[in-house]
Amino acid sequence: MTPKIALRDVHKSFGSKHVLRGVNLDVMPSESMVVIGGSGTGKSITIKTILGLVRPNKGEVWVDDIRADKARGRKRDVLLDKFGMLFQGGALFDSLSVWENVAFRLRRTMGQDEAREVAITKLRRVGLGPENADLFPGELSGGMQKRVGLARAIADDPEIIFFDEPTTGLDPIMADVINALIREVVVEMGATAITITHDMTSVRRIADKVAMLHNGVIQWTGPVDDMETCGDPYVDQFIHGRADGPIEALR
Amino acid sequence: MAVLSALHGFVAGIGASFLGMLRATGALTLFAAQGIIHCILPPWYWRETLRQMLKIGYFSLPVVGLTALFTGAVLALQIYIGGSRFNAEGVVASIVAIGIVRELGPVLGGLMVAGRVSAAIAAELGTMRVTEQIDALTTLSTNPFKYLVAPRLIAGVLTLPILVAVADIIGVMGGFLVGVNRLNFNASTYIANTVNFLEAGDILSGLYKAAAFGFIITLMGCYHGYNSGRGAQGVGNATTNAVVSASVLILAANYILTELFFST
Numbered sequence: 001m002t003p004k005i006a007l008r009d010v011h012k013s014f015g016s017k018h019v020l021r022g023v024n025l026d027v028m029p030s031e032s033m034v035v036i037g038g039s040g041t042g043k044s045i046t047i048k049t050i051l052g053l054v055r056p057n058k059g060e061v062w063v064d065d066i067r068a069d070k071a072r073g074r075k076r077d078v079l080l081d082k083f084g085m086l087f088q089g090g091a092l093f094d095s096l097s098v099w100e101n102v103a104f105r106l107r108r109t110m111g112q113d114e115a116r117e118v119a120i121t122k123l124r125r126v127g128l129g130p131e132n133a134d135l136f137p138g139e140l141s142g143g144m145q146k147r148v149g150l151a152r153a154i155a156d157d158p159e160i161i162f163f164d165e166p167t168t169g170l171d172p173i174m175a176d177v178i179n180a181l182i183r184e185v186v187v188e189m190g191a192t193a194i195t196i197t198h199d200m201t202s203v204r205r206i207a208d209k210v211a212m213l214h215n216g217v218i219q220w221t222g223p224v225d226d227m228e229t230c231g232d233p234y235v236d237q238f239i240h241g242r243a244d245g246p247i248e249a250l251r
Numbered sequence: 252m253a254v255l256s257a258l259h260g261f262v263a264g265i266g267a268s269f270l271g272m273l274r275a276t277g278a279l280t281l282f283a284a285q286g287i288i289h290c291i292l293p294p295w296y297w298r299e300t301l302r303q304m305l306k307i308g309y310f311s312l313p314v315v316g317l318t319a320l321f322t323g324a325v326l327a328l329q330i331y332i333g334g335s336r337f338n339a340e341g342v343v344a345s346i347v348a349i350g351i352v353r354e355l356g357p358v359l360g361g362l363m364v365a366g367r368v369s370a371a372i373a374a375e376l377g378t379m380r381v382t383e384q385i386d387a388l389t390t391l392s393t394n395p396f397k398y399l400v401a402p403r404l405i406a407g408v409l410t411l412p413i414l415v416a417v418a419d420i421i422g423v424m425g426g427f428l429v430g431v432n433r434l435n436f437n438a439s440t441y442i443a444n445t446v447n448f449l450e451a452g453d454i455l456s457g458l459y460k461a462a463a464f465g466f467i468i469t470l471m472g473c474y475h476g477y478n479s480g481r482g483a484q485g486v487g488n489a490t491t492n493a494v495v496s497a498s499v500l501i502l503a504a505n506y507i508l509t510e511l512f513f514s515t
Contacts, residue, residue: 053386080392091387094378095302105391152391162390 003062004029004160004192005050010059011216012045019045020056021216027209032186032193034203034224036238037213038247043196044088046213047162050194051083052076063160084158084191086182088165090145092137092152098123099133102151122151126181143174150178154185161186163195167202179205200239203227212238214247282474289394289401300402307368307403307469308410312417314367315360319418322355323347323425331434343434344441345448347426352449356419357457358505361464364411365497369472372403373493376476377486385477400477403469411465412458419457456512463508464501471497 003026012020019042027033035043048054050061052068061069063079071079092101100107102122103115110118120130126147137145146166153161163182167175179202186193186206195206203210204224211221212235220232227239237245326347334340376399379385388395423445430436471493479489 048386051386051390053389077392080390083390085387085390087383087387089382091383093384093387104393108392 001028002065003027004031004064005194006060006062007046007050008060008062010046010049010061011057012042012049012054013057018216020049020059022059023213023216023218025211025218025221027192027194029192030190032183032195032206032208033211034195034197034207034209035211035213036196036198036200036203038198038238041213042216043213044164047085047164047194047196051085051162052079081156082159083162084153084156084160085162086146086149086153086164086166088168090137090149092145092148094137096136097133098128098135098137098140098148101137101148102155104152105156119151119155122155123148125154125185126151127177142169143171143178146170146174146178147181150181150185154189154191157189158191160192160194161189163193163197163206165197165199166195167197167199172201175199175201176205182206198238200241203239214238278478279470279474282477283470285396286400286404286470286473289396290404294397295405296398296402299398300405303402303406304410306371307364307406307465308414311364311367311414314363315414315418316421318359318363319351319356319422320425322359323351323422323427324429326350326355326422327426327429327434331430340434341444343430343436344426344444347430348423348445348449349453351422351426352419352453352457354457354505354509356422357415357460357464358501360415360418361411361461361468361501361505362498364414364464365468365471365501366494368407369468369475369493369497370490372469372472373476373479373489374486376473377479377489380477380479381481381486395477400473403473404466407465407469408462409465411461411468415457415461416454419454452512456508459512460505460508463504467500467504468497471500 005025005027007023007025010020010023011018023042023046025033025046035046037043045054049056050063050068052071056069059069060067063082066075066079068079093104096104099116099119102119103110106115106118116133120133123130123133128144128147128151132140132144132148137148140148150166153163166178166182170178182193182195183206185191193206195202197203207224209221210224210227212219212232214234219234220230222230227235230236233246237247327343330343330346331340334342376385379399385395385399388398427438427441427445430441431438475489475493475496479485
């Protein structure tokens with residue numbers, strides 16, 4: 001089967017700082033891939049490279065049969081239409097109400113009433129009632145903002161969804177609610193998902209497969225069930241949160 | 252040896268600054284060109300443009316109006332004092348009108364709007380950059396230049412001339428109030444002198460300048476906000492740079508435009 005997303009020897013540097021040093025990763029259709037790794041290892045840069053927000057210095061990024069890193073103009077628009085993304089901080093537009101945020105992409109093809117109706121349906125899907133539709137992001141709690149971000153990410157039923165640190169800053173109960181929602185919508189929609197996180201609870205809840213990013217390369221990748229027993233010292237140290245091991249920790 | 256090393260460091264510093272300036276000029280030119288292209292080519296976000304027109308134009312009216320009112324009043328007093336030294340007190344009305352309409356209306360109005368609007372745009376876009384809202388726009392298949400930059404540029408170019416036209420009227424009125432109430436000019440003579448000596452070219456040159464200043468103000472706000480650094484310090488720097496660069500460019504552009512209008 002052809003991968004939905006494929007990264008081939010992707011390199012990215014910022015000045016003298018080499019963030020990605022040859023990332024190779026295949027994500028199959030309808031698969032939920034979780035990329036783990038320490039802070040500053042390039043997890044966010046990896047998904048931003050797939051989205052075209054960051055241009056790689058070397059390597060290839062494929063989405064279906066489109067060379068994503070070379071896509072420009074109309075081709076890039078077609079490509080971006082396939083994606084939905086939940087940002088770490090929500091990245092909701094402050095000047096727009098909740099329903100306008102959710103319906104942002106829908107407004108290109110729908111009238112106001114229809115878009116609002118779909119937005120309210122999507123808000124319900126993530127556990128928010130219609131009474132929240134006319135609120136502004138500043139009036140919402142962190143957990144509610146994540147839900148709105150999730151509703152916006154799935155509003156247009158995208159083929160691919162990215163989740164950037166979906167549970168960061170949430171209490172454990174809200175984090176579990178968000179994890180469950182992510183798993184449900186991904187399975188329900190049959191979407192291909194990439195989640196980046198260092199929250200191991202999220203990994204076990206969301207992932208079909210796991211990839212460990214360290215030193216700018218994918219150190220290990222495999223099914224989530226194999227993660228505990230894979231024998232890779234990097235994965236072992238990371239998932240058990242040990243200070244001692246091949247991953248150097250600053251003290 | 253130490254002197255040579257210090258000299259080398261000094262020259263290298265100048266070279267690095269010069270290269271940095273060239274790089275910044277190139278980046279700004281590309282940004283402006285991209286902004287203009289997105290103003291011309293569809294789709295246009297009219298709702299967003301109208302919102303920006305309201306923010307830039309309508310909400311700047313009090314500060315610009317007050318500036319114009321006091322400037323016109325002071326101008327009338329100063330010209331009266333200066334003019335009385337060679338028995339030319341009668342020129343107060345016409346010089347106030349010409350001074351306000353050709354220079355002070357657009358320049359002071361532009362500078363006041365630069366302080367208010369450039370800073371606000373840079374802070375808004377800078378915060379959007381830091382909180383990944385600009386990246387979010389891209390992932391929602393929306394070009395940030397189309398949605399954020401083009402509406403602000405259009406709004407700046409369209410609203411500044413209207414704002415300055417209102418400021419011109421208020422400024423002349425400021426001169427009139429002082430002229431009639433403080434300097435004891437006859438009201439109808441003052442108005443007649445204002446109207447008779449003012450030409451269409453005077454008004455139009457001021458409005459053209461205002462449109463150019465509107466472009467500069469919004470461009471500087473957008474450029475510095477869009478390219479803002481991380482964190483509160485990054486946004487703070489973007490805001491300061493936007494106001495300073497917009498103010499300096501307004502004064503420089505004012506000279507160039509005045510030369511252009513003067514020579515025609």
